[in-house]
Amino acid sequence: MATQTQVLEAPVATRKSSGLWRDAFGRLVKNRLAIVGLILVALFALVALFGPWLAPYPYQQQDVAATAPYHGPIPPLTDGHVLGTDELGRDLLSRIMDGAQISFAVAMVVQIVVLIIGIPIGALAGWFGGRMDNYLMRFTDVIYAFPDLLFIIILTVAFRETWFGRALDGLLLVFVAIGITSWITMARLVRGQLLSLKETEFVEAAKAIGVRDRGIVSRHLLPNAIGPVIVAITLGIPGAILAEATLAFLGIGAQAPRASWGSLIDDGRDFIRGDPHLVFFPALAVAIALLSFTFLGDGLRDALDPKLKGKQ
């Protein structure tokens, strides 16, 4: 018996080495846009995590005297300010790097909120079906009828003066408000995945050998649903970054002197005729952040979606 088992193990091992994830990774690396996205995301993360050490100046450091010769903001590539300064002499590059931290935190925290709320609810509805599922879908209808951004504005403006609204320079509230409006899509996705996976033969086989419900959901269903979940997470990030930038542009969210990209753009509007760089560079930062996650998400979808396998 022992020798037979050894003979059987060898081919199993070689099959494993080119499994789903390895295949998917191979396809991802071949996709040039996805790699560009991946590199930009990595760069974004680097700036967000180590920004304070990489930035040429502290983001809130003012040098009003230095701006005097220019009668306002210092233009780019002068006096050691690569992207120039605002009217208070604060270095624009350093402020954009600080903004990267806010944007990146939004991207991560919102998706964590989405995972924590969306997956359990979607899994329960998809697995048990029936009444549980009905409640979820009805609740989804209600949440969908709330216009996202307006609901976020109600929440943030309403709680801005409370301790919760002041936590983390006002950012915690923004993160949670955006997360609360985003999880429902994840719940629906997980539910749909589970509904179709439930009918597959390997689940039937697992049931036949007496695996408990919990085991089937956690060992068989969720791991098989993880591809679409990763794609949804990645493609959900640009939405969260955009929502935060929009709120900041409206003056809701991060409190001064912290500068979100959205509030930098809003501040720069006053100088649009003489110093367009104050709007242009923060807008460019937003654009790069949105694009990088979109490219990466598209690439991941093509790599992980078995429906597209073999095409293109």
Next chain:
Amino acid sequence: MVGYIIRRVLWIIPVLLVVSFLTFSLMKATPGGPWDREKQLSERQKALLNAKYGLDDPFMVQYIRWLVGWPEEDGFQRGLILGDLGPSYRYPDRTVNDIVADGILTTIQLGVMAFALAVLVGIPLGVIAALRQNGIPDYAATFVSVLGICTPSFVAAILLVIVFSIGLGWFPTGGWKGPEYWVLPTIALGLAPVAVVARYTRASMLEVTRKDYIRTAHSKGLKERSVVVIHMIRNALIPVVTILGPLLAALVTGSFIIEILFSVPGIGRFYVTAIAQRDYGLIMAMTMIYAAAVAVMNMVVDILYAYIDPRIRYS
């Protein structure tokens, strides 16, 4: 089918009731009130104002007064269901009905124009890109899509004003006095949807191109033109329709930033200030208008979907 449509229409009522109740509770639960302004009012003045507007009544009384109505000393005060959205605390000389009546057509017009831009530019762009995959039209379409994805509407608005108002002087920077005032707000609002629709159409077209029935149509000897128009585009547009309903709703309800930036006299520009100033009647009115728009559009899509795609049959 008729039964399904009736149930789908009736379902909007409980959805809107829950939305209104949640929003109302959220507003009432938040600290502050409509009388916290720069000019400090005395506690006595505030109490008098609260009594005048019934803001010191129990929560459910206030909600029912807003929703249905409430008998007052000077006659019956009508609520939402009876067509009265109540008073505005910030603009005491105008009712919420007046404010909404003044602005809603402008808001709808702006949303519909941006929607038309998204459909009339986005769908052809997506179709051409798919038919000339990896050709110059495809790259042009991809470029527009990328531009649309990475440019938030407020950034697009600022850039458009710099180039076409300040730089070239072709269009006014704000206002709503005639067609030349409509151009920039419509483009700023419609740019991202154009990109979404084009991306969606292109992906859907590419998916359809590989179907067996397209190969059959070709092998029957049909002209390329009729294969594309009759078989490809019609089938490819089915999934596109599902995003158009929510898109129209999002455009009509999501124009408030554009309204603020271009001083468009719609209703959206009041939203942020109404929330900040706790102008309860105005907040509720706008939330309900937006929620109704979203709910109705989703319903229309669900029903349309059953008509377009004969494979779908609701029971």
